[in-house]
Amino acid sequence: MSADDLLALTAAQAAEASARGELARDELFELYRERAFADRAAGAAGLNCFTWVAEDVPAGAGGAERAPLGGVPLAVKDLFCTRGVPSQSGSRILEGYLPPYTAHAVERLADAGAPLLAKTNQDEFAMGSSTENSAFGPSLNPWDRERVPGGSSGGSAAAVAAGLAPWALGTDTGGSIRQPAALCGVVGLKPTYGAVSRYGMIAFASSLDQAGPLTRDVRDCALLLAHMVGRDPCDATSLEPREEIALPSAEDLEGIRFGVPEELAAEGIEDGVLASFRASLERARELGAEVHDVHLPHAPHALSAYYVLAPAEASSNLARFDGVRYGLRVDGRDLLDMYTRTRHDGFGREVKRRIMLGTYALSSGYYDAYYGRAQRVRTKIADDFREAFELVDFIVTPTAPSVAFRLGEKTADPLAMYLNDYCTVPMSLAGIPAISIPCGLSEGLPVGFQIAGPAFSENRLFEVAHALEGSFEFDGAQARV
Amino acid sequence: MAIDRAEVLHVARLARLALSEEEIEPMARELSAVLDHVARIAELDLEGVAPSTHVIEVTGALRPDEPVPSFPREVILEHAPEVDGEGFLVPSPQA
Numbered sequence: 001m002s003a004d005d006l007l008a009l010t011a012a013q014a015a016e017a018s019a020r021g022e023l024a025r026d027e028l029f030e031l032y033r034e035r036a037f038a039d040r041a042a043g044a045a046g047l048n049c050f051t052w053v054a055e056d057v058p059a060g061a062g063g064a065e066r067a068p069l070g071g072v073p074l075a076v077k078d079l080f081c082t083r084g085v086p087s088q089s090g091s092r093i094l095e096g097y098l099p100p101y102t103a104h105a106v107e108r109l110a111d112a113g114a115p116l117l118a119k120t121n122q123d124e125f126a127m128g129s130s131t132e133n134s135a136f137g138p139s140l141n142p143w144d145r146e147r148v149p150g151g152s153s154g155g156s157a158a159a160v161a162a163g164l165a166p167w168a169l170g171t172d173t174g175g176s177i178r179q180p181a182a183l184c185g186v187v188g189l190k191p192t193y194g195a196v197s198r199y200g201m202i203a204f205a206s207s208l209d210q211a212g213p214l215t216r217d218v219r220d221c222a223l224l225l226a227h228m229v230g231r232d233p234c235d236a237t238s239l240e241p242r243e244e245i246a247l248p249s250a251e252d253l254e255g256i257r258f259g260v261p262e263e264l265a266a267e268g269i270e271d272g273v274l275a276s277f278r279a280s281l282e283r284a285r286e287l288g289a290e291v292h293d294v295h296l297p298h299a300p301h302a303l304s305a306y307y308v309l310a311p312a313e314a315s316s317n318l319a320r321f322d323g324v325r326y327g328l329r330v331d332g333r334d335l336l337d338m339y340t341r342t343r344h345d346g347f348g349r350e351v352k353r354r355i356m357l358g359t360y361a362l363s364s365g366y367y368d369a370y371y372g373r374a375q376r377v378r379t380k381i382a383d384d385f386r387e388a389f390e391l392v393d394f395i396v397t398p399t400a401p402s403v404a405f406r407l408g409e410k411t412a413d414p415l416a417m418y419l420n421d422y423c424t425v426p427m428s429l430a431g432i433p434a435i436s437i438p439c440g441l442s443e444g445l446p447v448g449f450q451i452a453g454p455a456f457s458e459n460r461l462f463e464v465a466h467a468l469e470g471s472f473e474f475d476g477a478q479a480r481v
Numbered sequence: 482m483a484i485d486r487a488e489v490l491h492v493a494r495l496a497r498l499a500l501s502e503e504e505i506e507p508m509a510r511e512l513s514a515v516l517d518h519v520a521r522i523a524e525l526d527l528e529g530v531a532p533s534t535h536v537i538e539v540t541g542a543l544r545p546d547e548p549v550p551s552f553p554r555e556v557i558l559e560h561a562p563e564v565d566g567e568g569f570l571v572p573s574p575q576a
Contacts, residue, residue: 100556193537207535236542237535304519315496322497324569329562335574340499352498353511356489359496360512373522375532380525382536414511415518431536455537 006031007480011166011220012247015070015113025065026057028166029073029115035164036075036118039481047140047149047481049159051078052086052119058110067113069227074114075165077156078122080106080211081200085116089202090124090134090152093346094327103200104235105169105211105228112227117165120155124348125318126176126204128152129420132411133350140407141184142479143445147404150180150420156214157184163480167224168214173204174306175400175424177212178436182399182448185438185476187221187465188214190424192455193431194239195225197232205313206237208306208428216476218437218466222247225458242456248466253287256464259294259392264423270402272442277398280439280449283471284396289464294388294395298380302426305381307418308361308374309429314351315358321346353414382430389454394464397423399436399448427452435465438474446474484512 001017006028009017017023036053039046054073064071076082079089081099088094102110110116123133131154132138139154141147142162149158153170157180160168170177172190181188189212196211203209213224226245232238258281265277281291323329323342330345332338347355361370388395401422410417427434432455439449449468453461484492489509493500500508554567563570 097560100552100560194539233544237537237539239537239539298525301522301525304522307515307519308522319497323562324571325557326560327562332572335572336497338572339497340493343497344499344501347498352500352504353508353515355496355498356492356508356512357515360484360488360492360516363492363495369523370519372532373525373527374519375534376527376530377522377525378533378536379530380527382533415514418515418518429536 003031007163010216011072012223014072014166015068015223018065018070018072023065028071029057029117032073032117032165036159039164047142047158047162047164048137049120049139049155049162049164050118051121051136054117058115061110061115064113064115069109069113069223071113071115072166073117074109075118075120075156075159075168076106076116077153077170078119079126079171079202080169081202082106082116082119085119087119087202088135089126090122090136091346091348091351092135092328093321093342097327101200104197104232106200109224109227120159120168122155123152124351125202125314126152126171126173127314127350127354129175129179129417130410131155132407133348135348138407141404142481143185144404147406147445148183150183150400150404152176153214154180157181157186157188160184160186160214160216161476161479167216167220169211170214171201171209171211172428173208173310174428175421177214178424178434178448178450179400179420181214181436183404183446185446185474185479186214186216187218187435187437188212189221189225189435190427190433191225191229191458192433194237195241195458196228197230197235197238199232199234203317205310206317207313208310218462218469219247221435222462243459246459248462250463250467251470253284253289253464253467256289256394257392258284258289258291258394258396259388260291260396261294261296261299261388263296263299264397264426268401268419268422269398273398273402273447276440276442276447277449280468280472284468287467287471292392294392296384296388296426298377298384299426301377302381302429303418303422305374305377306421306425306429307357308370309378311354311358312361312371313358315355315362318351318355378429381426385430385432393453394461395452397450399423399450403442403445403447423450431455433458433461435461437465437469437472438476439472440474484509484516
């Protein structure tokens with residue numbers, strides 16, 4: 001096969017070609033390795049998707065072609081620990097850190113035949129919606145290099161969109177897989193909380209963090225997820241799957257009821273995004289779906305609750321970065337001085353802001369007013385979804401309120417940046433699965449369509465996403481470099 | 482909710498975070514803006530609502546308490562900024 005033919009294959013198609021013996025050993029890995037390496041070598045002239053690219057096919061990946069994932073190489077967000085490979089969650093404070101172990105999800109995927117191709121750029125500790133808060137500098141959107149790829153899994157989304165990686169892993173705490181998938185025109189899934197082990201993910205907010213796939217299409221997404229899910233003794237919140245993840249094949253939506261929550265699909269959404277969303281609902285109707293109005297009355301408060309809960313958990317999780325056991329140390333006159341200087345120099349601006357916010361919300365005198373209340377709002381949001389799912393099968397919304405914005409446009413205003421998560425945070429707080437698929441263009445830039453279902457509905461989510469994808473006929477090839 | 486300079490310094494101390502002089506004022510301003518926004522949850526009637534720490538029910542997360550080998554000491558010490566072969570070295574708490 002020619003390089004162009006190989007590049008045109010989805011990951012699932014490549015795995016199938018590999019199983020039929022149509023690919024030479026390591027052929028796909030070498031092709032993508034060269035492309036990823038070229039982006040890295042191009043520096044400012046590239047997309048800056050990667051923080052590290054493999055020199056060679058990883059040892060032990062020799063038989064990967066015969067494994068279920070066919071040797072199709074995988075790009076992995078920097079915050080997944082990978083043995084002997086730099087893993088610093090986009091932060092200066094973990095400079096030089098080479099983990100002694102590999103994250104559960106990455107190990108499972110490598111065993112299933114998806115060897116590690118590269119580590120991808122991200123917002124520091126996954127805090128951000130633009131991949132501009134990175135010690136490695138910003139990643140760029142392949143659709144328009146003056147714009148951000150979204151975040152925090154922006155490097156993974158941009159790499160898949162640009163054809164620099166066949167598929168990628170990201171993590172989603174409040175939208176960090178779905179929003180960059182939307183802004184880059186790829187598919188991104190946040191699984192049910194607990195579906196995938198968090199072992200080896202450098203933690204941001206542990207009650208919300210979930211690993212998930214970023215892929216070219218819905219089938220690739222299902223194929224990758226199928227080999228990630230499962231209970232892991234190293235993560236007590238991970239769960240036994242209720243059913244095996246299957247590859248979707250649905251082409252219509254007969255009998256499917258979609259609910260559109262007015263709270264997340266009207267006010268605050270850019271006109272072009274809303275127009276594309278409404279046209280997508282029309283496609284859904286043509287495929288046989290019923291579209292109903294539903295209400296999630298507490299959803300408008302989700303962002304407020306999230307920006308208490310996530311920073312609170314982060315302030316606790318990030319206490320471990322103190323210059324004692326790994327990463328950066330800045331000398332001080334005594335122990336406390338060493339801690340505070342190390343953290344001052346090692347953390348970027350947004351991370352400091354969130355640590356301060358979380359520490360404040362947990363501090364004596366404020367705990368009940370902020371953290372306690374936010375936890376109660378979370379209960380109400382989960383209740384809202386439960387009630388809505390008694391009336392409809394899925395909730396659908398635009399994934400992000402806008403298309404990709406310009407670099408630097410929102411860095412000076414934290415609240416404007418946080419509003420990117422408006423449509424994705426409610427599902428995160430409720431722990432339910434949600435997928436973003438590209439549904440069209442507005443101003444020449446991709447728009448994402450978000451579909452959320454009840455806990456453990458991933459298989460049904462893939463089926464409806466697959467049917468919609470066929471009808472949207474989104475052409476992602478134009479973003480490939 | 483306006484956060485003043487003294488409060489920023491207090492929280493920074495709790496968070497073990499040094500702030501330079503020029504970082505204090507912007508931090509106070511940005512925290513105040515975010516807290517103003519999140520304070521909207523004060524409007525909700527949440528009387529009698531139970532707090533959620535975890536929304537997906539997990540049962541049977543217990544396991545037998547059996548010791549298993551962990552990483553060898555030298556593997557862990559390898560990543561530390563300063564060690565003496567036995568443990569991590571840190572500056573004295575009272576210099």
